[in-house]
Amino acid sequence: MGIxxxxxxxxxxGTIERIQAVAKRVAETRxxxxxxxxxxxxxxxxxxxxxxxxxxxxxxxxxxxxxxxVASGEQVSSALLSLALNEIGVPAASLLAHQVRILxxxxxxxxxxxxxxATRMRELLDAGTVAVIAGFQGVDKDGNITTLGRGGTDxxxxxxxxxxxxxxxxxxTDVDGVYxxxxxxxxxxxxxxxxxxxxxxxxxxxxxKVLQIRSVELGMKFGVPIHVRSSFSAVEGTMVxxxxxxxxxxxxxxxxxxxxxxxxxxxxxxxxxxxxxxxFEPLADSNISVDMIIxxxxxEGTTDITFTVNGEDLVAAERVATEVSKAGGAGGVLxxxxxxxxxxxxxxxxxxxxxxxxxxxxxxxxxxxxxxxxTSEIKVSCLIRERYSELAVRxxxxxxxxxxxxxxxxPGLA
Ligand code: ASP
Ligand code: MG
Numbered sequence: 202m203g204i205x206x207x208x209x210x211x212x213x214x215g216t217i218e219r220i221q222a223v224a225k226r227v228a229e230t231r232x233x234x235x236x237x238x239x240x241x242x243x244x245x246x247x248x249x250x251x252x253x254x255x256x257x258x259x260x261x262x263x264x265x266x267x268x269x270x271v272a273s274g275e276q277v278s279s280a281l282l283s284l285a286l287n288e289i290g291v292p293a294a295s296l297l298a299h300q301v302r303i304l305x306x307x308x309x310x311x312x313x314x315x316x317x318x319a320t321r322m323r324e325l326l327d328a329g330t331v332a333v334i335a336g337f338q339g340v341d342k343d344g345n346i347t348t349l350g351r352g353g354t355d356x357x358x359x360x361x362x363x364x365x366x367x368x369x370x371x372x373x374t375d376v377d378g379v380y381x382x383x384x385x386x387x388x389x390x391x392x393x394x395x396x397x398x399x400x401x402x403x404x405x406x407x408x409x410k411v412l413q414i415r416s417v418e419l420g421m422k423f424g425v426p427i428h429v430r431s432s433f434s435a436v437e438g439t440m441v442x443x444x445x446x447x448x449x450x451x452x453x454x455x456x457x458x459x460x461x462x463x464x465x466x467x468x469x470x471x472x473x474x475x476x477x478x479x480x481f482e483p484l485a486d487s488n489i490s491v492d493m494i495i496x497x498x499x500x501e502g503t504t505d506i507t508f509t510v511n512g513e514d515l516v517a518a519e520r521v522a523t524e525v526s527k528a529g530g531a532g533g534v535l536x537x538x539x540x541x542x543x544x545x546x547x548x549x550x551x552x553x554x555x556x557x558x559x560x561x562x563x564x565x566x567x568x569x570x571x572x573x574x575x576t577s578e579i580k581v582s583c584l585i586r587e588r589y590s591e592l593a594v595r596x597x598x599x600x601x602x603x604x605x606x607x608x609x610x611x612p613g614l615a
Contacts (some may be wrong), residue, residue: 296325412441429441489514520534564597
């Protein structure tokens with residue numbers, strides 16, 4: 202009898218009726234002969250509400266107290282679901298992170314799980330009880346409550362599945378799977394039955410917000426099959442699996458768009474060893490993660506350096522860039538929030554030339570200018586004006602024929 206881990210997100214537990222519907226679904230899975238651990242998010246909107254309360258109390262709220270505050274959302278939904286299960290005759294018990302012992306590091310609001318003790322969950326399962334775990338939260342070595350970052354319940358679920366060596370981690374959400382692109386932008390977007398962890402990681406980091414990135418990393422590391430599916434229907438969703446098992450051997454599997462990126466340019470940076478380090482060290486020290494970096498060819502001993510950051514970090518990035526520009530004798534700083542990063546992703550790029558060229562041609566045909574480019578083994582990204590982002594998504598989706606069901610030739614032959 203296999204263990205199944207099911208995660209229900211905020212909208213899935215959004216109302217009393219929905220929690221009751223989740224309880225029914227859990228009961229059915231259990232009746233089918235599975236041992237079941239359920240991981241729940243806070244009720245939709247609750248985490249934002251709690252953050253708002255904390256911010257109303259203090260402009261600079263202590264991270265430790267904010268974690269105590271926001272972790273309460275998941276505590277509430279784990280208790281409510283356990284009650285709903287008991288009501289329909291299913292033995293269930295809620296467990297908070299300190300009761301399971303989901304041990305994390307001490308970085309509040311973005312803690313990482315270090316270990317999970319499976320003992321208590323196994324005792325419940327062996328007694329025929331459904332374990333209902335509060336997602337998103339952890340506990341550090343000193344017993345402080347921590348949280349795993351927004352969307353962290355996905356990571357709790359996959360980590361729990363890894364700790365229990367579960368057959369599958371089912372992520373129930375408000376979409377019914379992973380699509381070739383955002384169906385709200387492109388009507389021919391198609392649900393993919395399977396996708397590799399690698400592709401999913403790229404898509405997640407590019408702004409397709411189905412799973413928290415960390416959960417995909419953990420799934421890949423521990424080989425946990427992740428099934429992304431809808432809590433509102435019974436249809437199969439998308440399996441996130443090992444590369445060998447991702448059957449669709451297509452060159453490009455998805456188009457992603459991230460409108461949140463912003464661009465910073467430092468002009469006239471003196472071109473000598475150490476100049477670039479002197480820019481990016483203070484950014485790293487300020488916890489600003491940098492995505493693309495472009496350094497121009499040097500003219501007359503100076504060069505322009507452009508990089509992108511998350512839009513939320515733009516103000517801080519501009520401040521740091523202005524400081525380093527002054528300190529290093531550079532010419533000044535330009536910032537630009539009106540950009541979007543558009544990307545095509547696919548494992549098949551490893552063995553197929555010409556994907557980048559085709560992407561550039563498709564954008565050019567629409568008169569969309571490319572402002573910067575970056576590539577990885579399985580991804581090509583271009584910065585474009587934000588106002589063209591939806592057009593670009595549609596054009597690339599069509600150009601790479603992602604709306605069509607691919608043939609299933611062996612890798613390399615598609
Ligand atoms: N409740 C948390 C959030 O809204 C964690 C989660 O839902 O995954 O980010
Ligand atoms: Mg989520």
